[in-house]
Amino acid sequence: MGTTTMRINLRWQKDQTPVQVVANPRAAKDGFTNCSLGNGQTFELNWRDSLKPDGSLSQCPACHCRELFSRRDFPQRTGLAIVAIGAIAAMVLWSLGQVIWGFAALGAVTLIDALIVPFVGRCLVCYRCRSEFRDLPIPRSHPGWDLATGEKYR
Numbered sequence: 001m002g003t004t005t006m007r008i009n010l011r012w013q014k015d016q017t018p019v020q021v022v023a024n025p026r027a028a029k030d031g032f033t034n035c036s037l038g039n040g041q042t043f044e045l046n047w048r049d050s051l052k053p054d055g056s057l058s059q060c061p062a063c064h065c066r067e068l069f070s071r072r073d074f075p076q077r078t079g080l081a082i083v084a085i086g087a088i089a090a091m092v093l094w095s096l097g098q099v100i101w102g103f104a105a106l107g108a109v110t111l112i113d114a115l116i117v118p119f120v121g122r123c124l125v126c127y128r129c130r131s132e133f134r135d136l137p138i139p140r141s142h143p144g145w146d147l148a149t150g151e152k153y154r
């Protein structure tokens with residue numbers, strides 16, 4: 001699957017400021033990667049029990065939680081900017097009496113948003129520790145955020 005390194009926003013506890021880690025699970029010695037937490041401490045990622053043959057994850061290598069959800073890895077700010085530009089354009093057009101073009105601007109923004117979805121990567125997030133895993137194969141069927149599951153880990 002091309003990339004061999006995984007980008008991880010590691011949280012070893014919930015609500016912790018994440019530490020950026022780049023790991024190569026397949027090259028990890030004995031199936032473990034030792035990450036530096038930057039404060040002299042290290043943290044062990046367990047690939048041995050977490051990595052599936054296809055490179056995706058069966059559990060969180062940080063906290064061993066078996067439940068992860070997938071989500072669009074879309075920079076929130078970019079999304080907001082696109083929507084804001086569309087809204088401003090629509091208001092300006094409406095103020096000029098261009099009602100149809102105002103709606104067209106909103107429609108265009110919605111369309112842009114929908115069109116880029118397939119090109120936006122997805123990431124896996126651990127329900128328990130909220131570590132985020134990027135640059136790994138994620139099966140299309142992998143479920144997204146589920147409220148009931150999320151409640152279990154609050």
Ligand SMILES: [Zn+2]
Pocket residue numbers: 060061062063064065126127128129130131
């Ligand atoms: Zn976890």
